[in-house]
Amino acid sequence: MTQTSANRLTSPAAAVKGTTSLIKLLLKGRAFFALIAIIVVFSFLSPNYLTVSNLLIMSSHVAIYGILAIGMLVVILSGGIDLSVGSILALCGVVAGALMQGVELKPLGVILFPPVWAVVVLTCSLGAVLGALNGILIAWFRVPAFVTTLGVMYMARGVALLMTNGLTYNNLAGRPELGNTGFDWLGFNRLFGVPISVVVLAVLAVLTGLMLSRSSFGRWLYASGGNENAADLSGVPVKRVKITVYTLSGILSAIAGLVLSSQLTSAGPTAGTTYELTAIAAVVIGGAALTGGRGTVRGTMLGAFVIGFLSDGLVIIGVSSYWQTVFTGAVIVLAVLMNTIQYGARGVRQ
């Protein structure tokens, strides 16, 4: 008897036999093989592609999409969609920027400069509140997820523009005499040579992976996304699951916002535009079903790296950014086509 877990069920390592085994293996591990193919092809085209420093730089770019994609994955697993992540990222970045500039309390005549840890906590809380708003509208008021998150997407973007009047906060370094330095740590520091943003992504991915495969919440999530009615009648708190996933997605968007503004040392209201679509693409390329109930963190991470390494590779070999868009689109369509073949033809996961 083999061991079972939600993770193992999508494992490409599952035993395959017969003449079709190679095709099955290629189909199952498609995101992985696509990533290998991208690395190999670009290594031939550019000598600078396959170097440790370049891989780390590209990974730090992937970190932003990757963090958003983890949040998108849990939402998609529940059978929903979150279009607001890019805007929440921008709003949280702008709020962090504003907090770093100091909060003026007019009646008291003082300007507060919160320390960086407080900025991080406040920003993540904002992300959580916006995500929970999505979740409550969807779970309790039964507003379709697409519409709810579309609305929040516009509202968050609008508030970010209002707050800054369309301008960008440029000085996020803080001042030593005010004790609020260190915001650039997220974007620029390294831990054993690895950018902090990549470390953050790895930690979040591992935690989410454990949550999905080993916690009861993970099981609730897969069940709610697979068949909400059956999960409900089996005692799964479906509404709580929904609110939780959107809240998680909001928090992860806030973290991505912090990382991005730290990397750029600036916080602008137009940051993260269309990032929600990149995150969805990463989840889909990673083999998750948009109908819910199927998908893994590992797949989503591979999807994020496929998109990131592909577009950075195209930049490195000097292909126009217009072509990058075309390529990315083609990869997404191909990925969905493969999903259809995998789930549709056999109708089963293993």
Next chain:
Amino acid sequence: MSDVATSRPAGEVVLAARNIAKSYNGVKALKGVNFDIHRGQVTTLFGENGAGKSTLMKILSGVVQPTAGEVILDGRPIVFSSSTDARSHGISIIHQELSLAPNLSVRDNIFMGREINGPTGVNYAEEERQVRELLAELEEDIDPLTPVEELRLGQQQIVEIARALSIDSRILIMDEPTSALSATEVEVLFKVIRDLTARGVSIVYISHHLEEALQITDHAVVLRDGNMTAYAPRADIDLEWIVRNMVGENYDLGNPPTGYDFGPVMLSVRNLTVPDPAGGGYNVVDRMSLDVRAGEIVCIYGLMGAGRTELLETVAGKLSATSGEIVLEGKEISHLAIGERIARGLALVPEDRQRYGLVQTMSVGQNLSLASIKEFTRGVFTSLKLERALIQKSIRNVTVKTEGPDVPIGSLSGGNQQKVVIGKMLATDPKVILLDEPSRGIDIGAKAEVFRILAAHAAAGQAVVYTTSEVNECLSIAHRIIIMRRGRISAEFTSDITKEKIMAASGEAVAA
């Protein structure tokens, strides 16, 4: 069986079935059916669920093709390639679930897909004129421009009939046309049917309301387990004859477990009232009260729409009641969520296993353990070892035939899928288990096994409540049989009652 078909009164045969057989993946749904449909007469198909009525209708209306045998139209063998093809030969079917677009008007529904086009697009005026003509013929005062969703169900049925007539249907197949109609609407429908037959239209009628069908029919065809058990004109038959041919010999689904005394009252429902969840404005469960004791098996029998499903769903926490109490082991539980009720020992096995029972994206094992996740969670993480043990125990308990717990749920047969849904709820170690039509869509062997499992659990002290629409299943393991009709208990019997009395109390038939 074809010999019965010869003793017929004279009358032009428009459509005939000759040795029609149909298999789905090796399962025989129909095993050689012979009968004639006469011009301007009503032929009724009788039979329990799963007897093959719907398969036969689908063959006559061209939706599926028979694996053997012939359909003969006007004396010549014919093969319908599709329902559209059958329609073009004048055969229309009116399904139980109406196939109207509720947002469109009566006129647009009647001409859906075959709009009359003029030089400036659709000729609405001409369409409207024809619809008015049709509705006048049917003596139904409906404005052609009313959206269908604003009509009563009976009127919607008339619209369906009008649509069938508008394409010159000579043969009209009606599947349970009265199941959602009020008594007066049934009268209107029967009048329409008599008018239609007078005009030479032939009707194939399917109904569970035997009494009602006998009022209107000219010939009766009785099916049981895919066999045609009888075929006779109205003059030769009565209700008792139909029931005898429908139900047949009793197959053994077990007996009520004996040799122990019932324990205390486990579940007590008091004056429960539940409004129609579809917003129909009436109560689907109407001040109903019921006590179930430990070790007791209660069967709830009733027709479609009697309120059985809603009663169980309300007790389980899916629907909410407007008044009344639900008491589990002496404690009121109406305010609890489904999960909390399961934790207290109340489990529901829903009627539709695909929609409400199974998570299709999960494995057999994960489905079995879904309602008991807390049992194998230690701290933050689930324990694979404990889960594995729980799954193995469930597979043994409900005897699921599977290659292993990791195969997809979709790879199991219907009967085994049903056992997984039952096993999932039994794994929560319930004190009261409610099962809504547990035998639906599973073969006779699996049925017997499901009832054996339930009987064993009752003997072990659990209270069991199940619903069914098949009389045979009432007379199997149940200690007590409750008949529901229009949201209330219309009768209560012990296990020594006859089928005829059960059917009479449900409103299906008057006792012979």
